Amino acid sequence: MAFKTTRPLRFGDCDPSGIAYFPSYLNILVGVLEDYFGSLGFPWKVLINDRRLGVPTVRLDLTFVKPGLQGDNLEFMLAVRGIGRSSLDLEHQVSANGQVLWSAKHRVVATSIDTHKSIAWPDDIRAALTPHLEMTDAHHPAT
Structure with a gap:
């Protein structure tokens, strides 16, 4: 059950050639991830300020296929590929005009805002993430 959203590629997101x-x-991408957590009922403002939980990126592997151009509507698809004790493995595919522009394998980790150390996903967040887990042949479990 992938999360999908669209973002415009604005003038300020581009180099002088567009x-x-x-x-x-x-x-x-960070904004898309923030919106994903919000769609699960966990807005980052609440996670950070009230629950003292952060979601930093610890690994990000991007593959660029085609350039995005100013004015493109970027179609983001986020899939959950693994849920570990504290980690969350995601895959992103970003398209415009029906063509893939880039993809990414992305790992984030639940951390304490106070100690900056990894923590186990709280039960309510894990329960919200689990129905979104999609397995693939290339799946590697999160740690």
Whole structure:
């Protein structure tokens, strides 16, 4: 059950030639991840301020296929591939105009905002993530 959302590729996200500046993709991706957690009922403001839980990226492997162009509507698809004690393995596919622009394998980890150490996913968050878990032949369990 993939999470899907669309984001515009704006002027400020591009280099002078109108091609997406790749660090901008990462900023947009963080917003998509934030929206995903919000869709599960866990807005980051509550996670961070009230529950003192962070979700930092610990691994991100991107593969670029085609350039994104200013004005493109980026179609993000986020799939959960593994849930570990504290980790969450995700796959992203980003398309525009029906063509894949880039994909990513992404690991985030639940951490304490106070100690900056990994913590186990709280039971309610794990319960919300679990129905979204999609297995693939290339699945490698999270740790």
